[in-house]
Amino acid sequence: MxxxxxxxxxxxxxxxxxxxxxxxxxxxxxxxxxxxxxxxxxxxxxxxxxxxxxxxxxxxxxxxxxxxxxxxxxxxxxxxxxxxxxxxxxxxxxxxxSEPSGYAVSTPQWFNTNYIPALVFTFVFGFLIIFFLRQAKRGAKLFMRRIAGLDAVEEALGRATEMGRPILYVPGLSSIDDVATIASINILGEVAKKTAKFGTPLIVPNRDPIVYTVARETVKQSYTEAGRPDAFHQDIVFFVTDQQFAYAAAVDGIMTREKPATNFLIGMFWAESLILAETGAMSGAVQIAGTDALSQLPFFITACDYTLIGEELYAASAYLSREPVLLGAIKGQDYSKALILVLIIVGTLLAVAFRAPVLELL
Amino acid sequence: MNIANPLTPEGIWVWVAAILTMAVFSFLYRENPFYRFAEHLFVGIANGYAITFYWHRILVPYLFSPVSQGQKLYLIPIAMIGALYFTRFIPKVSWLVRFPIAIALGYGAGASIPRSVDATIIQQLKATIVTRASFADWQQGVWAVIILLGVICTISYFFFSSERKGLLKPISYVGVVFIMVGFGASFGYTVMARISLFIGRLQFLLGDWLGLIR
CATH class of the missing domain: 2.60.40.10 (Immunoglobulins)
Structure with a gap:
């Protein structure tokens, strides 16, 4: 015991x-x-x-x-x-x-050294873009290949004008700090210039209050640049609600009641993407979608006539405006992508053939 | 069959939810007054909720309370810049709205660039580079090589400043195949999730409301 x-x-x-x-x-x-x-x-x-x-x-x-x-x-x-x-x-x-540890003191740091590779990449990419911007400003001819989804914009606008029906532009559901939203606002500016020129009604419902204000100013500016400031009115761009599915329900209602000839669904989307795209397809509108949300792209591809996939969305404003400066930026981005490819291939060769600690450098 | 009793406090809300669900589902037939009612109610409630939420959970605790007690006074000029959004209602000074917009856009781009470069370029780059460790197991090695090829071909598809000809043509075509395979997998996965949401709604209608299933 x-x-x-x-x-x-x-x-x-x-x-x-x-x-x-x-x-x-x-x-x-x-x-x-x-x-x-x-x-x-x-x-x-x-x-x-x-x-x-x-x-x-x-x-x-x-x-x-x-x-x-x-x-x-x-x-x-x-x-x-x-x-x-x-x-x-x-x-x-x-x-x-245990025995006590030594004394330690917590302090905030000004610089996050984990982001040094990101800083280097940003500088390199920035340099490439600025270099090609300067080339473009000096009058260098810059080529850009055809993007089917963007070629359709002109056709879709013409169709809406002929039918006398409005164009619906949904700038995504995300906030202004989302790259897709910024790209969407740039495209909205170009679309608004064309609707102002053709006198086609434009409807821009918004989910985010800040995006709403930016979209409104962008459309107003476009109408002014197109020489039709008188055609701009307050009701073109409006705020609906910041609740995701209430917004989707409202846009569905607009699609079925206003019967737009063309729907642009461009920006960042989540689970509401298919709800919007399906309703648009049922209403018979030509639909041009674009997003960098990988999980939503399949729905747009199946339910829309044209879809801008990821990078195509970022290139869209340059493509539509054909402004040399924006085309220069696209050229700079292409060279950045080429640099990434070179890094992947060279990094793999070094890591496999020479056991170089490539991953530790990044 | 054990239908929810609309005369009880719980039952009445089950009936309200069920009727609104049916009103929204009626959209599958066509746009109609029932759907329109549900849609407007939904938007109205969502906006009412958002206004009270921002007031009680953000403006009062983070701005009005500390400032009224003489704390965090640096918030006053920030709030004043934010209030410039309302100048758009006064045509003569509506140009002032561009100040907060410029700040929001500038901050948004600046804050997202380091994040995006790190998450979508550097981390992806690290995950794509094949090393000897990738071949620790032959299956893992094969997948690493497939991913490497997929990334190279997919990026090639997104070159805009040159015509798709020569070597770029077949490579970018393979890139499209990789993209579509990825989308197909994502489509199937998400459709399954949406069906489960629909099943959840049917369970509510047939169970909580009509009492046909348990």
């Missing part, structure tokens, strides 16, 4: 974690310290992490981890306060407490 009780007690006493260290988490906005330790060799149920600020008496629990983990990020620590940590190995009996 005594022997079995002693054996049970011995089993409940575990070796504490060792080598506890605490360091400021690099490349962050502060308020975080990384605590690491060497796990107890004995079976434990988990670890409890305690923090004590310098000069303080109490050890506060800041978190728990599972038995297989040996690190923890304390994301509640105040900046500029020196703190040390202990780790408790938890068991069914008494926890085993």
């Amino acid at each position: 005594f022997a079995s009780t002693l054996a049970a007690l011995v089993l409940l006493v575990v070796t504490p974690p060792t080598g506890v260290s605490a360091v400021d988490r690099p490349n962050d906005g502060g308020r975080a310290i990384i605590v690491t330790w060497t796990r107890s060799p004995d079976p434990v149920t988990g670890y409890r992490i305690l923090r004590q600020p310098e000069g303080g008496e109490a050890w506060d629990t800041v978190g728990f981890t599972g038995p297989r983990l040996a690190s923890f990020v304390d994301e509640g620590t105040p900046d500029g306060v020196r703190s040390r940590y202990r780790v408790l190995a938890l068991t069914d009996g008494e926890p085993a407490e």
